[in-house]
Amino acid sequence: MNKSKISAFLSILAVFASGLVLGAFGYRLYSAPSVSTIGTTPPAQQQRPSPEEVRKRIVADMTSKVKLDAEQIKQLNAIMDETHDEFEQLRLKSKPDWDDLNDRRKAIEDKWKPERDAIGARQTEKVRAVLREDQRPLYDAWRAERERQRKLRDQHKKQ
Numbered sequence: 001m002n003k004s005k006i007s008a009f010l011s012i013l014a015v016f017a018s019g020l021v022l023g024a025f026g027y028r029l030y031s032a033p034s035v036s037t038i039g040t041t042p043p044a045q046q047q048r049p050s051p052e053e054v055r056k057r058i059v060a061d062m063t064s065k066v067k068l069d070a071e072q073i074k075q076l077n078a079i080m081d082e083t084h085d086e087f088e089q090l091r092l093k094s095k096p097d098w099d100d101l102n103d104r105r106k107a108i109e110d111k112w113k114p115e116r117d118a119i120g121a122r123q124t125e126k127v128r129a130v131l132r133e134d135q136r137p138l139y140d141a142w143r144a145e146r147e148r149q150r151k152l153r154d155q156h157k158k159q
Contacts, residue, residue: 055080 049057059076062068068076124143131139 051084 058080059073062076063073128136128139
């Protein structure tokens with residue numbers, strides 16, 4: 001092969017390689033989360049809307065998409081009131097069973113908590129043994145921040 005063919009081949013190879021790199025960078029940039037989502041609560045952990053908000057949204061959505069008239073809206077609201085009352089009766093009727101189940105769940109959690117804590121402590125010590133001396137304070141700070149976030153999350157769940 002002469003020099004011009006090798007030069008042309010290397011040029012084409014460089015163009016394809018740069019296209020690959022730019023494509024990968026562009027894809028990563030495109031699929032990165034937006035700034036507004038960073039630091040916000042994930043959808044699964046956001047507080048649920050109140051039943052009144054859900055009801056208003058359903059009625060408004062059905063009114064616009066199904067083209068309900070005033071009488072149908074009135075009937076829909078009556079149906080939703082009746083259904084709400086039925087669910088409330090079921091909730092009250094099943095409350096003792098749910099309370100009993102939650103009490104048993106709590107007892108099981110309490111029974112196994114010391115062993116779970118011991119496993120976590122062993123993991124922490126193993127990780128600390130792998131780290132250099134200068135990394136250990138950073139690891140301890142990282143663990144403290146995670147613990148703080150966990151406590152906040154647990155507090156939020158109780159409310």
